[in-house]
Amino acid sequence: MVTFSEENYLKAIYHLSKHGSVSVSTNAIAQRMDTKASSVTDMIKKLSEKDLVDYKKYQGVSLTESGRLTATTVIRKHRLWEVFLVDKLNFSWDEVHEVAEQLEHIKSEKLIDQLDAFLEFPTHDPHGDPIPDKQGNFKKTEKMLLSQLAEGETCICIGVKDSSSEFLQYLDKHQIALGTIIKVVSKETFDESMTLQINAEVLAISKEVSNNLFVKAN
Amino acid sequence: MVTFSEENYLKAIYHLSKHGSVSVSTNAIAQRMDTKASSVTDMIKKLSEKDLVDYKKYQGVSLTESGRLTATTVIRKHRLWEVFLVDKLNFSWDEVHEVAEQLEHIKSEKLIDQLDAFLEFPTHDPHGDPIPDKQGNFKKTEKMLLSQLAEGETCICIGVKDSSSEFLQYLDKHQIALGTIIKVVSKETFDESMTLQINAEVLAISKEVSNNLFVKAN
DNA sequence: ATAATTTTTTAGACAAGTCTAAATTTTAAT
DNA sequence: ATTAAAATTTAGACTTGTCTAAAAAATTAT
Incomplete structure (x- = not known):
């Protein structure tokens, strides 16, 4: 329990x-x-x-694996309830959180399975966050270059294409490491430069950087 | 709180x-x-x-008056959730209680108002118990047992007195569900058995059945 | 490398809700 | 009207989850 x-x-x-x-x-x-x-x-x-x-x-x-599954199950329930509130009960996207925080703790496997089916197996909640499956798996998102992301998207740094020490030092200096969460705040079309949000910091980068950083979209 | x-x-x-x-x-x-x-x-x-x-x-x-309102509000929530579970999530009558015991404590006035509307303002839960309104008032119910009806009368099934799974399975097998329209074709005086018409089917039942089925006369 | 600072843990306390065992009050029986 | 029995309350304890204040460990800065 x-x-x-x-x-x-x-x-x-x-x-x-x-x-x-x-x-x-x-x-x-x-x-x-x-x-x-x-x-x-x-x-x-x-x-x-x-x-x-x-x-x-x-x-x-x-x-632990068991802890992770418990966590993703709660997240799954939270997000399914959010879909229910918005799609079926006419809540607006900003009203759902508080209620979903309560509903996510209801214990019944059948309840959540049936709710999932009733909502026709949604893949994302009203905020655009993905809904994990029963096993706690989020839909596979594949490796891509940071430069391929659009404004507003969030990703996790999973590797570099250019592994020169200059580049690695640059990343280090700007607090980009493996596992760092990066949000694309804005993107310029003319020079492909970007503004990123990393933790609480904002960072402007050139296309040379975004073309050499592998990320996994969220 | x-x-x-x-x-x-x-x-x-x-x-x-x-x-x-x-x-x-x-x-x-x-x-x-x-x-x-x-x-x-x-x-x-x-x-x-x-x-x-x-x-x-x-x-x-x-x-106190305040305590009574709190109690009826919880009962209202419990019964509305039961209707939701049966009508929308395909729970059977005997599976709903445990989950409704949890859901009845969720705090959100909007949630319960919207749920009420979504379910089209049900007046009874799946066990035939009346659902109080927001002020805690129960609608005067003409709930009665099927056995009290006379030959030729028609009624709507609104609940069960015996909620054992044996009985519920019996009902299920014979296509008797909430909202099912039942006509009393004939009634024997000596053993209180009845012949019913349900949709196009005819069904003979014993007094054990008619004494445990709540109906609303039409 | 040592001192200063920050982070983390421990120790002891408190409120909610429950329990057991004992004390008190009410009710029933003679 | 007393006494026996039953119902109810009190006293003290335990668990969960939280807190403050102090101690210990880790990190950072000089």
């Missing part, structure tokens, strides 16, 4: 860890969940006890 | 007190909620503090 609170922590860890890959700091979780670091430590211990996260003191946490 | 637990207590008190009129004993609540009398006393104090019940030590509790 996973409690509401535990589900919320797992969801937060999932989001902070870019789909459960990297490990997440106590403070990051506390900030995201608007709670205290000490509360996070307490909860992490419980999650660890239940084998939902891997945890070593002072080393941050990461989701 | 009323908690899930408080809502469950108010609902129990409402049901035990026949629509909030008479006062209810601690033990009766404990028995219905499958909890201990001491826990009930503790909770009653909290509810009394919040002016949801009137309470004098050793004298039992009764709902």
